Amino acid sequence: MDFTSPEGEQKYAALVRAAGRAVVGLDFDGTLAPIVDDPEQAHIHPEAADVLVDLAEVVAAVAVITGRPARQALDLGGLEVVGNTIGDHGKELYLFGQYGNERWSSTRRRIISPRPPQGLATFLRDLPRTLRNADAADAWVEDKGLAHAVHTRRMADPDAAYQRLLGPLRELADRNGLVLEPGRQVIEVRAPGMDKGRAVETLVAELDAGAFLFAGDDLGDVEAFDAVTALAKDGLPTLLVCSASDEVSALAERADVVVHGPEGVLDLLRRLTADARSS
Structure with a gap:
């Protein structure tokens, strides 16, 4: 993993200190799952489930925020099983599908979804x-x-x-x-009116988050980056992570940390878990 500046290293250290109140938000495609030609075959990285369960033990909550339909993300990610295991540790997994229009959590276990948009x-x-x-x-x-x-x-x-x-x-x-x-x-x-930035804001408000990490890879994550940047200006410890690839790294210039694809994201989350446990 590469910090983009000395400030990025400082922000990571501050996030570690606040880990117990931190929410970790993660995109799905390109962040937890590799990009593939057929989106219906974009299964979560095989090591991601264990990493997310370990991470949940040291942070306030873990959330997947994706443009995919919630049911599809649950199935491709095996997230219901992951949520069950996280629940065994007294924590919760959240899923925001279709940029936040759909919601699911490992406690409620029901997808809440609006009607299709007019037009x-x-x-x-x-x-x-x-x-x-x-x-x-x-x-x-x-x-x-x-x-x-x-x-x-x-x-x-x-x-x-x-x-x-x-x-x-x-x-x-x-x-x-x-x-x-x-x-x-x-x-x-x-439909207009919902994006990943609003999903970030919802998590912060509902969970009274004391810190926030967001990892994404593409233009659909820009609003989430904007929301986390605003949280940092309000004094919250934050970390922006770009899951870059040879194909695209649209968020690299705005990130505090740049990693290479899902494997890099998981390495960062492993490090965060270990550092939070030892701090």
Whole structure:
């Protein structure tokens, strides 16, 4: 792991001292699970469950904050089993799916979800024509229930297709009162009013968090970085972690610590657990 500045090392030390009141928020894809061509095969890193259980013993709570539907993240991450084990230690695992629109916890064990947003039906009606006009009819469209994601990763030239689609999809989303969320060779369209930053704020308020670590890898995590930055300005110990890759490291310049992919994230969490136990 690489601290981006001496201040980053100081922030890590302050987080260790406040670990007992800290909430650790983690993105799923690219942070806990490797990025793969088929998102339905993006299983959590095989060592992540044990790392999260150990981590939960020394912090106030662990939360997964993802753009995925909550049920999908639970299944791909085996998070219900992880939550059971964390519960055995008197702690709780939280899951915020679809950027916070869906909620689950290892205590309540029920996914709370709103209705699909207005405008989504019209967006879907016009989507095939938009894809054809952008010479991207072969893009894979993922139905997330409350959102739809257009993936270009499987196309012959995924980056070029992504760039062709970004403008037209943004225009179509705006026309239907929806918001566009760019990611790694994926463009998601969903309801406005919720993002990962609000999920961070909700956790801090509900748990009376005394510190916050957030780890993410892509543009969908920017709002969470913004929220944690605001917490730091209010005097809370915080740490921003970028899970970088050879493909993208959009958050590296804003992070206190840069690690390489899910393995790097897990190494950092192991270190945090060990340092908190010995402090």
